[in-house]
Amino acid sequence: VTTEGLTPALGRALLFEMLRIRRFEEAAAEQYSAGKIRGFLHLYIGEEAIAVGAIRALAPDEAIVSTYREHGHALVKGISPRAIMAEMFGKLEGCARGRGGSMHLFDAATRFYGGNAIVAAGLPVAAGLALGDKMQGRTRVTACFFGDGAVAEGEFHETLNLAALWKLPVLFACENNLYAMGTRLERYSSQTDLCVKAQACGVPAISVDGNDVLAVVEATDAACRRIRAGGGPEFIEFRTYRLRGHSMFDAQLYRDKREVDEWIPREPIARFEATLRELGLLDDADLAQLEAQIAAEIADAIAFAEAGTLEPVEDLTRFVLSEEQR
Amino acid sequence: MRITYREAVRAAIVEALERDERVFLLGEDVGMYGGCYAVSKGLLERFGPERIRDTPLAESAFVGAGIGAALAGMRPIVEVMTCNFSLLALDQIVNNAATLLHMSGGQFNTPLVIRTTTGAGRQLAAQHSHSFEGWFAHIPGIKVLAPATLEDARGMLWTALEDPDPVLIFEHVGLYNMEGELAADAGPVGIDRAEIRRVGTALSLLTYGGCLFKCLDAAAQLAELGIAAEVVDLRTLRPLDDATILASVRKTHRVLIVDEGWRSGSISAEISARIMEQCFYDLDAPVARLCSAEVPIPYAKQLEDAAVPQIETIIAAARELLER
Numbered sequence: 001v002t003t004e005g006l007t008p009a010l011g012r013a014l015l016f017e018m019l020r021i022r023r024f025e026e027a028a029a030e031q032y033s034a035g036k037i038r039g040f041l042h043l044y045i046g047e048e049a050i051a052v053g054a055i056r057a058l059a060p061d062e063a064i065v066s067t068y069r070e071h072g073h074a075l076v077k078g079i080s081p082r083a084i085m086a087e088m089f090g091k092l093e094g095c096a097r098g099r100g101g102s103m104h105l106f107d108a109a110t111r112f113y114g115g116n117a118i119v120a121a122g123l124p125v126a127a128g129l130a131l132g133d134k135m136q137g138r139t140r141v142t143a144c145f146f147g148d149g150a151v152a153e154g155e156f157h158e159t160l161n162l163a164a165l166w167k168l169p170v171l172f173a174c175e176n177n178l179y180a181m182g183t184r185l186e187r188y189s190s191q192t193d194l195c196v197k198a199q200a201c202g203v204p205a206i207s208v209d210g211n212d213v214l215a216v217v218e219a220t221d222a223a224c225r226r227i228r229a230g231g232g233p234e235f236i237e238f239r240t241y242r243l244r245g246h247s248m249f250d251a252q253l254y255r256d257k258r259e260v261d262e263w264i265p266r267e268p269i270a271r272f273e274a275t276l277r278e279l280g281l282l283d284d285a286d287l288a289q290l291e292a293q294i295a296a297e298i299a300d301a302i303a304f305a306e307a308g309t310l311e312p313v314e315d316l317t318r319f320v321l322s323e324e325q326r
Numbered sequence: 327m328r329i330t331y332r333e334a335v336r337a338a339i340v341e342a343l344e345r346d347e348r349v350f351l352l353g354e355d356v357g358m359y360g361g362c363y364a365v366s367k368g369l370l371e372r373f374g375p376e377r378i379r380d381t382p383l384a385e386s387a388f389v390g391a392g393i394g395a396a397l398a399g400m401r402p403i404v405e406v407m408t409c410n411f412s413l414l415a416l417d418q419i420v421n422n423a424a425t426l427l428h429m430s431g432g433q434f435n436t437p438l439v440i441r442t443t444t445g446a447g448r449q450l451a452a453q454h455s456h457s458f459e460g461w462f463a464h465i466p467g468i469k470v471l472a473p474a475t476l477e478d479a480r481g482m483l484w485t486a487l488e489d490p491d492p493v494l495i496f497e498h499v500g501l502y503n504m505e506g507e508l509a510a511d512a513g514p515v516g517i518d519r520a521e522i523r524r525v526g527t528a529l530s531l532l533t534y535g536g537c538l539f540k541c542l543d544a545a546a547q548l549a550e551l552g553i554a555a556e557v558v559d560l561r562t563l564r565p566l567d568d569a570t571i572l573a574s575v576r577k578t579h580r581v582l583i584v585d586e587g588w589r590s591g592s593i594s595a596e597i598s599a600r601i602m603e604q605c606f607y608d609l610d611a612p613v614a615r616l617c618s619a620e621v622p623i624p625y626a627k628q629l630e631d632a633a634v635p636q637i638e639t640i641i642a643a644a645r646e647l648l649e650r
Contacts, residue, residue: 063398097431106430113397113434118421124387125422128394128402135350135376135400142394155417158387165382319432320466322490 003214003279011272011281012290014056014213018048018269020294021072024081027298028071028088028102032248036305037088040117041102042069046211046243049268050175051076051145053216054238057224058143063111063129065122066145068103069175070115073145078110081301091308098311119180120146120153123172127159130168130233141227143171149180151197152188160201160235167232171223172198174235175210177242182254198235210238211268214275243267327510332502334476334512335365335441338483339403341513343373346401349487352379352388353405362407363443363502389415389440393423393492396438401487406442409458409496423492424467438492439483444472445536445586446634447500452622455630457586459496459535460593463563469493470564471517474501474538476508478561481515493517498536498586517562520570526556529580529644532571532597534560537584537635544640555644563593571597572605579610582644584635589617616643 025045031037044051051072055064058077066073074084079095087094088102096106096115104115113129116122126144133140150156151174163170174194178185185192195205208219216238223234241263245252252260265271276282329337342349351366357380360367370378381388385406392404406412412419419440426434446455463470471486471493473479479497486493523538524545531541538559545555558574560566575581581601585594598613619633 095431096429096433099431100429104429106433108430108433114426114430116422118417121390121417121421124390124418125394125397127387128391128396129398130394131391132395132398132400135395136398155386155390158382158384159390161382162384162387162391166379319428322427322435323432324490 003275006214006279006281008281011276011279012286014052014217015269015272015276015282016290016294017052017076018213018272019290020297021048021051021075022269023294024075024298025071027302028085029248031088031302037102038090039101039103040068041088041248042246043244044069044072046263046267047175047177047240048072049213049216049272050173050210050238050240053213054143054173054220056217057220059140061111062140063113063142064145065113065126065129065142066115067119067122067147068115068117069147070105070145071102074105074107074112077112079105079107079112081297082304083107085301085305086308089305089308090310091305092311093304093308120150120155122146123150123155123159126170127163127168130163130170131166134168139228141169141171141224143173145173145175147180148174148176148178148185148194150174151194152180157197157201160198160203160233163233164202167230169227170233171220171227172203172233172235174237175240176237177240179242179246179254181246182250184254194237195235203233203235205235205237207237207239210240211266211271213268213272241266327508328505329476329508330502331476331479331504332363332365334479334508335483335497336367336369338480339366339369342403342484342487343377345484346487348399348401349403350377350379350400351403351405352381352392354381354383354407356380356405361405363499365502366405385411385414386418390418390422392438392440393418393436396436397434401437402439403483403487404438404440406440408454409442409444410453410456412442412458419462419468419492420465424465427491428467435490436492437487437490439486439495440492441495441497443499444496445498445500446618446623446630447536449625449627449630450499451625455623457618459563460585460587462494463593463596467491468564469517469562471495471562472535472560473497474535474559474561476504476506477512477515480508480512482517484514485517496535500536504539518565518567520561520567521559522556522570522574523559524555524557526554527578528554529556529582529647530574530578531555531557531582531584531640531644532560532574533557533584534563535586537586540635540637541584541640543637544644547637547641548644551650553644553648553650566597566600568600568604571601575601575605576608579608580647581609582614582616582640582647584616584640586618586634588620589615590620592617611647614643614647616640
């Protein structure tokens, strides 16, 4: 999709989805401060264009394996804001009965396989999901999201090698926000061009501006088409920047405030909003309407989470093993 | 029919591949090489490279791929060459396979079987000879099997494949060449009960895997001394079959646990604690344990032999327990 081919409907849809993630996470941060959400909360603010642009390329039955910074992926894949908020509130009505919290969102209906909080541990599982599809003759992509920090893990190299060797239909979507928690790329990686690492395993790799939602849509759509056609796995590096801390506990001593300020004009939502306005595809009234719709949805999600119930303590040991053999 | 333990495992894999098209085998050298311990010899030619998959030396990736394939509806058998190497896949086994079902609120079960070798006795030294089955038995969300007999080598795999959750099967390296009689119609066996392999009244030898036949030999020699030892084959280390263990203890009142794992924090410690918790007043003596010496298993034969339970040390420990 280029700006020329951008329809008003698509433009509004992309903006809506990005704004929806942003406002949802701002609300989550508020609920965190209010003590309603506990544990770790990792915000995706500044990186929304990747989830919105990339997941658009997936069919509903195509799986996602994600990380602990996955609210955006979960929302775009179709898990309801209600179920996600309730999960973070630790409620039974959450998408994992309140057992996973923010880092471990799961949903069988939308084929969302987490919410993995061990960096790079989702990659082998994604390869296996793709292997299962391939062996059963199903033509579908498994999309695996991970951060730049994951490329330093052995599981990254092991999995890309295996996926390329077996031509598995996996999209390796690397969200390079320049930091592995608080350690900057140049300080933890001898090779800072992440595509080179993927290419070393024989996986085609491209680098895309992850803050440009149209570029994300275009690159991912093309990659998924090639993967479905049997071309084997692909790697896309989405260059982005996390505007908030690693988690809510992060004092951000490792980076200069000026660096954050430099990325603010490049953040994806304001940028895309400006594009839409320039093209005459969005005005103040449109935006107000989108914001109102999102605000209502989030208020509903919070009310739903508040009203949710707690899983009975007697159920603590349920699902350690499958119920059918109890 | 005469058959070796190796052939019994192979027959089990063949049966599984023939019965269920979702079953496939993957692991290091399972195909062209025929398996490090020759278990899968001939299977590549028979079933083809789609179902007999040689993998890179990347334990985490291929165990994780097994998990993913299981989630996607397949029934993978993952072979990990030795349980020492399984530590390279510990993240996938513990953080994913054992955890996903509970963490996802019951949504994602992982019907995965991992086969691996365990144990000492072949002078393979300290990075190929350890016994980690007791470690894995610590982890909720998985089952841990230790087939010792030909019947179990032949029969546990299919039952494990029918299980909706991850099952780890530990095959002792010292058993592969063991030869014996197996019924031609031998098939799947249960994986939830311990078995009394020799009936006795004087003491209970609780053991599993590679130590089972050492215990049976020791029991035969003890019988010549007039000591009737009962031998209990645990078969499954998680979940433990408390009922069979406790019934034996209540009958003999004396227990010697023989375990090739290290003593500290071991499955033998767990069994001892359960006996103490549940039938303390049935005991005529403290629970005794014979485990491996707390050293990395060495190469030199006399040192390796001294490091793990042997028939002579089992007899000595039993006599000490009985003060005879």
